[in-house]
Amino acid sequence: MTLVLTHSDIVALIDRRAVYDAVERAHADLSAGSAANPAPSVLPLEDGGAVLPMAAVATRQRASSVKLLSDMPFNRARGLPTQRSTIVLMSDRTGECEAVLDGRHITAVRTAAASAVATAHLARAGATTLGLIGAGTLAVEHTRAIARVRPIDKVLVWSRTAATVEEFRRRVHDLGIGVEYVDSPRDVVAGADVVCTLTPSKEPIVHGAWFRPGVHLNAVGAPPRADHREIDGAGMGAARLVVDSRPTALTKSGDVLLAIGEGHLTEDDVVIELGDVVRDPGLGRRHDDDITLFNSVGIGLQDLVTARLLVDAALAAGRGTRVEISA
Known part of the structure; x- marks a missing residue:
């Protein structure tokens, strides 16, 4: 049966x-x-x-x-x-x-869980501010998941519509975490310890020039298409990169493939998978000032x-x- x-x-x-x-x-x-x-x-x-x-x-x-x-x-x-x-x-x-x-x-819950695993193994232990670019269901699930692995007391969130942010605020009200609606993705990156990009973007919505020392990013939202990305090539090249699956990233991640095409990465830079860091934490963050980035395409x-x-x-x-x- x-x-x-x-x-x-x-x-x-x-x-x-x-x-x-x-x-x-x-x-x-x-x-x-x-x-x-x-x-x-x-x-x-x-x-x-x-x-x-x-x-x-x-x-x-x-x-x-x-x-x-x-x-x-x-x-x-x-x-x-x-x-x-x-x-x-x-x-x-x-x-x-x-x-x-x-x-x-x-899909929504396991995607947020993977980002939370990456955050637990890559973000600074004292990270307290979560930044969200996008405010839909993935944002709700990411807030719930990441608040279980880091002492989050504030969420900075950007969305194209204020109504979406208000609905997000309502859906996470029970967590008792302050929610601040900011003016731009750049404002999210400027103020957050952990940043999650959760938009189906085709053009970069986050730029490496904005990265602060010590930030951890979860790049999540772009669909599995080689021409879509949320992080620009300079940003991908500036971070310690961890992927969910190397074969998947090298065939389906526009964030990775476009950065390679622009010369910011090579295939040899796409080596460390999330499971490698779980098994050997020395492959992840080594210093508080490291910039770490988990590229999440999603795997079966x-x-x-x-x-x-x-x-x-x-x-x-x-x-x-x-x-x-x-x-």
């Missing part, structure tokens, strides 16, 4: 702290070789859309998975989400389809480990719908 988990099932079941722990272990397993996550291929669609099959396998979770990510930029004009996804979880022992899960909430292994948590929780709680798809 295959378990089907809807968006509402997932919202009810998800445990963010458990997702953080699972994502941290998954990256360490990827570094150690007990999990595998090849760079996804791109299947182009008409009108400029694309489908990315994000595959992974993990010994610890006894599973393989594929997330089918549909990247549909033209949906914005239709008032629809620009990205949609579905995750299929398979047993690595029998090959059966264990579960089918909606990917929307999983993060979806796999989160899906496994949710399936186990759903079975324990009797939640979800069971269907027989092989009869």
Whole structure:
């Protein structure tokens, strides 16, 4: 029998702290070789859309998975989400389809968890001000995740619309953290210890000339397209760079690929993965004045480990719908 988990099932079941722990272990397993996550291929669609099959396998979770990510930029004009996804979880022992899960909430929570893992291992221990460029759901999830790993007492946030910031403020009110709406991305970078870029930008929205000594950045928002980026080439070259997956970054990260094309990076600079830093902290921040940058494209292994948590929780709680798809 295959378990089907809807968006509402997932919202009810998800445990963010458990997702953080699972994502941290998954990256360490990827570094150690007990999990595998090849760079996804791109299947182009008409009108400029694309489908990315994000595959992974993990010994610890006894599973393989594929997330089918549909990247549909033209949906914005239709008032629809620009990205949609579905995750299929398979047993690595029998090959059966264990579960089918909606990917929307999983993607947001596991993405923030990865940034929090990077922040825990790369940001200065005394970082208290979080800066957000973008104020949507990813901003909410990043605030919740990063506040668990650093003593955040203030959030500087920029968005193109004041209404989005007010909605963000409402959604994080329970955390008791001060929220300040600033005038520009530059103001965010100028005042924050940890900066998260969370916009689907094609042109750089953050410039390396703005970086202050000691800042840590999580570059998150750009879609997995070689022509999109949030950080300019000089900024990518100025930081100690850590990626979620080297093969993925070198094929899907516009931040990385455009910086290489402009001569600010070489492929040899794209070496350290997040799991390497989890296993060996000496590969990350070495001095308080270091500028560190986590380039987050997003990998299927993060979806796999989160899906496994949710399936186990759903079975324990009797939640979800069971269907027989092989009869």
